[in-house]
Each structure stands twice: as C-alpha cells, then as structure tokens.
Amino acid sequence: MSQTNTADFTPTIVAFLCNWCSYAGADLAGTGRQQYPPSIRVVRVPCSGRINPIYILKALVDGADGVMVSGCHPGDCHYLAGNYYARRRFTVLKKLLTVAGVNPDRVHFTWVSASEGARFAQVVTDVTDKVRALGESEYKSRRGGERA
Amino acid sequence: MSVLETQAQKVRDSAKKLLADATAQTVIGYADEGVDGLCVPVFITDVKDVGRLVWNRRSVPNLASYLIGRKGKTAIVAKPCDARAVVNLIVENQIKRDDVHIIGMDCPGMTDAAGAALHACETCQVNTSPVFDERIENAEVKPVSPEKRDAERGLDENLARFTKEMEKCILCFSCRQACYGCYCQTCFMDRGVPDWHPESPDMGAKMLYHLGRAMHLAGRCVECGACENACASGVDVRYLIREVTGFVKELYGYDTGLSLEDQPAMLTYQPDDREVGFLGGEAHG
Numbered sequence: 001m002s003q004t005n006t007a008d009f010t011p012t013i014v015a016f017l018c019n020w021c022s023y024a025g026a027d028l029a030g031t032g033r034q035q036y037p038p039s040i041r042v043v044r045v046p047c048s049g050r051i052n053p054i055y056i057l058k059a060l061v062d063g064a065d066g067v068m069v070s071g072c073h074p075g076d077c078h079y080l081a082g083n084y085y086a087r088r089r090f091t092v093l094k095k096l097l098t099v100a101g102v103n104p105d106r107v108h109f110t111w112v113s114a115s116e117g118a119r120f121a122q123v124v125t126d127v128t129d130k131v132r133a134l135g136e137s138e139y140k141s142r143r144g145g146e147r148a
Numbered sequence: 149m150s151v152l153e154t155q156a157q158k159v160r161d162s163a164k165k166l167l168a169d170a171t172a173q174t175v176i177g178y179a180d181e182g183v184d185g186l187c188v189p190v191f192i193t194d195v196k197d198v199g200r201l202v203w204n205r206r207s208v209p210n211l212a213s214y215l216i217g218r219k220g221k222t223a224i225v226a227k228p229c230d231a232r233a234v235v236n237l238i239v240e241n242q243i244k245r246d247d248v249h250i251i252g253m254d255c256p257g258m259t260d261a262a263g264a265a266l267h268a269c270e271t272c273q274v275n276t277s278p279v280f281d282e283r284i285e286n287a288e289v290k291p292v293s294p295e296k297r298d299a300e301r302g303l304d305e306n307l308a309r310f311t312k313e314m315e316k317c318i319l320c321f322s323c324r325q326a327c328y329g330c331y332c333q334t335c336f337m338d339r340g341v342p343d344w345h346p347e348s349p350d351m352g353a354k355m356l357y358h359l360g361r362a363m364h365l366a367g368r369c370v371e372c373g374a375c376e377n378a379c380a381s382g383v384d385v386r387y388l389i390r391e392v393t394g395f396v397k398e399l400y401g402y403d404t405g406l407s408l409e410d411q412p413a414m415l416t417y418q419p420d421d422r423e424v425g426f427l428g429g430e431a432h433g
C-alpha cells in the first residue's frame with residue numbers, strides 16, 4: 001500500500017492537545033529537554049471535549065499520516081466532564097475509522113497531565129513509531145484535486 | 149378487506165376523530181399521489197380531506213422531520229422506525245411530547261415499485277411502535293428476526309469498500325435531506341470555514357461528508373433507510389452508520405428511540421466508561 005515504509009520516513013501527525021494538561025505537558029517536556037521526534041503538528045484546544053470529531057477526520061482526509069489526541073486524565077478535566085464526553089466520541093470515532101479502512105494504529109487517544117513531561121515525550125515517541133511502521137496514510141492517495 | 153386496507157380505514161377514522169374534536173390541528177400521513185405508487189406526505193387539516201389518507205406497502209417516507217418547528221398539536225401516521233425518530237426528536241428536545249399524537253402503525257415492511265422488500269425493511273428489528281398514543285394493529289406482522297451485522301472484514305477490504313461506495317457518490321446531499329436526524333440549521337458541509345466542501349467536490353470531500361455524517365448519526369440512527377432510499381446513485385449510504393450505531397449499542401447498551409426516558413448514549417457518560425482503542429487501553433474487537 002505504501003512506498004515510504006522505511007525507518008527514515010517521518011510521518012506527519014496532527015496532535016490535538018488540551019491547553020490545561022497535555023499542552024502544558026508538552027511545554028514541560030521542552031523545558032526539561034526531553035527528546036521526541038519532530039513528527040507532531042500541535043493544535044492547542046481548550047479541552048479535549050472541544051475537539052469535534054470532524055477535525056480529526058479532516059486531518060486524516062487532508063493527508064495526515066496519524067492523529068494524536070491528549071487531554072486531562074479522567075476526573076481532572078478543567079471543565080469537569082469534557083474529557084468524559086470526549087472519551088465516548090473518540091471510542092466511536094476509532095471504530096468508524098476502522099470500518100472505513102483506516103488502520104487503528106494511526107489514531108491515538110490518551111491522557112497526559114501538566115506534570116508529565118517525560119510521559120508526553122514517551123507518548124509522542126510511541127505514537128510516531130507506530131505510525132511510521134505503517135507508512136503513508138491509506139487516505140493520502142485517495143485525495144483528488146489540489147488540496148494537500 | 150385486506151389487513152392493510154383495514155389499517156388504512158382505521159387511520160382515516162382516527163384522523164377524522166382527532167380533527168373533529170380538535171385533539172390535533174393537523175394530521176400528517178400518506179397520500180397515494182406519487183409516481184409509481186410511491187406515497188407522498190400529506191398534511192390534513194380539514195375533516196373533509198381525510199379520504200386522501202392511505203396506508204400500504206409503499207408508505208415509504210419517514211415523516212418525522214415534518215414535526216420540527218410546527219405550532220399546535222400534530223398527529224403523525226408513524227411506521228415503527230418513524231416512531232423511533234419521533235421519540236428521539238422528543239428526547240433531543242426538538243419537539244415536545246405534548247405537541248404530537250403518534251398513530252403507531254404495525255408495519256409489514258415497505259417495498260419498491262417492483263414489490264421487492266426495501267433493504268432497511270429486510271433487516272428491520274422493530275416492527276411495532278415502541279411509543280404511541282394509539283396503535284393500529286396488523287395481525288400479519290410477525291416477530292422480527294435476529295439482528296444481522298456485517299461480518300468483520302480486513303482493513304484492506306474495508307478501505308476498498310469505502311472507496312467503491314464513495315466513487316458512486318455525487319454529493320447531492322439527498323441522503324442528508326431525507327434523514328430525520330439531519331436537522332441542523334447549517335450542516336458542517338455547508339460551512340465555508342474551513343472548506344469542508346470545496347468547490348470541486350473531490351474524493352476527500354465525499355469521504356469527509358460520509359464519515360462526518362456517520363459520526364453525527366452514531367447512536368441516533370433509527371434504521372428507517374430513508375437515506376439509502378433517497379440516493380439515486382446507488383450508494384450504500386447506511387453501512388458506516390449501521391456499524392457505529394451497532395457499536396454504540398454494544399458498548400453503552402443504548403438503542404435509539406425506544407424510550408422517552410433513556411439518555412442518548414453520545415450525550416452522556418459514565419466515569420468508568422471503557423477505553424476501547426485508547427493508548428494502553430483495550431483493543432478494538
């Protein structure tokens with residue numbers, strides 16, 4: 001399916017990060033000089049509950065090789081329950097993507113707090129490894145027209 | 149008189165009574181005034197017009213969405229799937245229970261012009277209305293067969309199937325217009341920022357539309373088949389939605405439009421919901 005399935009392929013991964021936890025976790029990873037692959041493109045959102053599933057769909061349809069979403073741990077959402085609603089949406093979304101032919105290893109949901117800089121770096125490394133192993137997105141070649 | 153014709157007569161009798169004693173200001177039902185015997189929606193407001201109401205195997209359209217935005221009390225001739233749609237519209241606060249009178253029809257299944265069962269009717273799981281103000285019975289309606297889900301396929305096969313269906317789609321949005329659940333004032337596909345729907349509708353736009361719509365109908369689809377009946381391009385419009393709705397049922401134990409009390413699965417949560425497919429969580433089955 002893919003011609004780019006090599007170790008030096010750097011996938012493009014869109015990362016939706018909650019402002020109150022995972023985005024701060026990413027900051028902490030930075031100030032702590034944690035190394036992680038340069039594969040993610042960060043979109044900062046106010047809460048994981050604010051991520052409309054169609055944003056994730058659009059990222060994939062528009063050619064991202066992977067998507068990663070990270071919010072506050074269950075029970076720790078700044079808005080109390082945003083991540084609980086999000087959890088149901090993401091669970092269903094991942095099922096939908098599988099039925100529509102997207103490898104489930106391209107789409108990752110997790111929880112990272114503001115104090116987990118090292119964990120953030122680890123998550124990005126793991127997600128990147130998984131997506132890299134799959135090569136370019138199944139959807140990329142199905143995109144018609146000019147839009148990249 | 150055939151069982152169906154008896155049902156039709158009961159619909160007319162009921163409509164007459166509802167209008168005469170002002171229980172309802174309007175009765176929405178079916179008239180045999182379409183092409184090839186296909187019934188069209190009819191709004192009866194005067195007792196002298198009740199003769200236009202019919203009920204037969206071609207009473208195909210889902211009339212539920214006509215209830216949205218109406219003033220006064222409306223009675224609706226509802227197939228079981230349409231009744232489920234009405235229930236879900238009430239649960240989602242689009243209409244009020246007191247504003248609608250549900251004439252729940254036991255349903256023998258609908259057919260196409262050639263008399264073949266419609267796809268959705270072949271796999272129907274609910275053929276008597278779950279909620280109604282009056283029920284119009286049909287003794288010939290049999291209990292339903294066990295639910296059939298698509299067999300699990302490999303990813304490559306899934307992708308090939310999705311691509312094949314999308315190739316047929318011309319993005320006419322008839323499926324959306326026919327669906328009771330697509331009542332958004334402005335669909336995401338009609339928004340300009342970002343350009344969900346580029347000027348030249350390409351494969352990506354079609355994929356986005358159908359994936360987005362499937363997400364929006366997950367746990368809300370009542371399996372009426374109106375979307376697939378509306379498609380002139382022969383797209384299997386419903387299969388993604390059927391899979392995610394089945395998944396919602398499996399995971400959260402929620403079936404759409406069967407009860408006025410249930411919280412819709414995607415509008416609620418449990419603190420200990422399963423994390424299927426999450427990093428470090430359980431794998432998707």
Ligand code: SF4
Nearest residue numbers: 327369370372373375
């Ligand atoms: S998605 Fe199709 S089958 Fe489901 S409720 Fe809408 S029109 Fe009916």
Ligand code: SF4
Nearest residue numbers: 330332335336361364
């Ligand atoms: S596809 Fe989604 S946004 Fe569009 S009308 Fe249907 S529910 Fe609304």
Ligand code: SF4
Nearest residue numbers: 317318320321323379
């Ligand atoms: S699936 Fe059919 S009805 Fe729906 S937009 Fe495509 S062509 Fe139109």
Ligand code: FES
Nearest residue numbers: 018047048071078
């Ligand atoms: S505020 Fe972080 S997930 Fe809600």
